[in-house]
Amino acid sequence: MSHYVIGIDLGTTNSALAYKAINGGDSETSAVERLVIPQLVNAGEVAEENLLPSFLYIPVEKDFAAGTTSLPWNGNPQYVVGRLAQKRGVENAGRLVSSAKSWLSHAGVDRSGAILPNHAPEGVPRLSPVAASAEYLKHLRAAWDAQFPESPFTEQEVLVTVPASFDAVARELTLQAAEDAGYRQVTLLEEPQAAFYAWIERHPDWRERVQVGNLILVVDVGGGTTDFTLIAVTEERGELALERVAVGEHILLGGDNIDLALARLVADRLAEKGTRIDGMQLQMLWANCRAAKEKLLEAGSTAKEQPVTILGKGTGLVGGTIKAALRREDLDTVMQGFLPETPSSEMPIRQKRSGLQEIGLPYASDAAITRHLAKFLRQQSAASEQKMTRRGPSGLACPTHVLFNGGVLHSPFVRERLLRVLNGWLAEEGFGEIEPLTGEDLMQAVARGSAYYGAARHGKGVRIRGGIPRSYYVGIETTMPAVPGMTAPLKALTVAQFGMEEGTDVQILNREFGLLVGEPAEFRFFNSAVRKNDAPGTMIEDFGDELEEMSPMEVHLSADRDDREIVRVSFETVVTEIGMLQLWCVARDGRRWKLEFNVRERVAA
């Protein structure tokens, strides 16, 4: 019986699974393979595809004829997952769950509550972002077991990737989804790191391609999210070592937004001529614009425009056809919005949102990926990374190499545009051009890289050191005389510092709290990807907008006796071997209680 490491890219719009055999520690020789995923592509038709679209459709009775949604491993599944869900969802959007992953990281909603589909009509059963993610993971598990009956999924090592920008709650919920899907032995891995491992896997001579002092920027623009990471090349005992020194904030902005912007542009032009299209037609236009964009961006294409058509809805196909075209200047206009060539000093624009906001995904208010990148490269550096991070006179982190990942960066046009911007910034700081690291299959890299990393843990393969990608804080209300209409100012106690490594713990002894036994106590909880130099125990007073509030943490001191005792506790932070952050209350006598995230109670921010 073979033993495998399985890497799963649980994506916003597509998921993938890659694996690598590990036989007796000889992991260097086996190749990373990709699992084909049988799924429903039409009612009654199961086909194998390389990707599992991360869509879930909740069928209504008689939606599909009896027996036509059965899978090889399940005769009557409750939900339809994958390609057919995506197709049918266009016709019946109220029953389609999409972008569950983005909801998983949305602190403004109850993420374990049944809230999806967000716009489901009355009476449609809903499910939680965690449950939807678990359905995709279950499908992948079943697809594995169907193809490897000798090596059951639950007996293999599994890595599930998450965006580097996922905070502790989103990571815990991802792990929860994996557990709900029956996974065992799961480790989470950050996607940009996985993409970099995929590059290492493809380049066994990678040690000759980078050198000590190099700084690698990973830009990952997927369907729904944008993720940045900086990896420094260092030296340890005479060998090259890698350290992840910075991760960006969570940006809900990706290729789907770009394609939708193109479709809107074309729809606006149609509207000017008096042709209005409805929601379903916009969906069709959206898909056609994506295809037309790819045609225009093909190497060597000089076409000024690419026709896009919306076929008539009824049997009058030709008569009802709406003609339009995607022009080359449309691409420039939209790229100007998403990838403007701005100076490195220009930061994302924060738009004031109206007080009463509909509950939906908190999309980035500034669509300019380059401005988000500029902000990321300007973020305050940690004392520990200062030697490793090359910085220009203005303080801008200046990477030497860049690795692109994600479907959007598949297009050379987009990559060149980003390179131009980056080179402009580097020139201003007095540095030479950035070197792109190439040669990856951008849609599969994350799954491949995670399988490689999992196997590398067994052999002598390189590991990127990183620790936790954020600093974490507990909010403490200051004791001040109450002023009507003013909330008491809040201070923040650092409980975990950026870079705290897996398998370590730290005690914060300088601050104690009196907690009542038998009563739940709640703490406000914050994180920051920007503040990296706050040592555990440090109290922060003026943090402006550098801290981001998360779900509160709750602890319930169980009573051994009946008396309502007050226990003085201090905090202890633990980062587990698989990188999960845990916070404990520790009493002087050694009793310990774990704080749990309360993802239910917080209302829309």
Next chain:
Amino acid sequence: MHRLAIAFRSFFALIFDGFLPVDLITELGLVEKSAIPKPAPPPPPAPTAADGALQLLGILQRDGRLLDFLMEDIASYSDDQVGAAVRGLHGQSRESLDRYVKLQPVIDGVEGTFAKTPAGDPGLVKFIGNVPAGTPKGGTLRHRGWRAMSIQLPPIAGRSDVTVVAPAEIEIE
């Protein structure tokens, strides 16, 4: 057996036992009830060639809207309008056809150049033009022909009525 004896024995057997003894059954020429073969439920009609044809039509309609196109009267539309519709329809129908039917030319040559007559089934080639008596050795290839190397249609499940090539659509607004 005596008719009266049969009548009595039958009467008391039915009153006290509820069934007739075997010898009486034989005597009367009856057949035991349990021995009567139950009519088997009619087997699901085996898929016929017509089912496959209807299914393929259904697929081309679903993916490429081919029936809508062929059944529409396009005489009154401009070439521009027809062209715009066909562009979308062509790509989708082609993709769909590729998925289920693997098509290859019968003769993989360049049209307009010389091609040898392939051996085997005379149905592979149709000779046109100035055809002599007997089988010609070759000639100018005018059409490469098409051959379905394989056809893989999904099993017909659930929907019993294959004559519904495309369901009607009702939108709830």
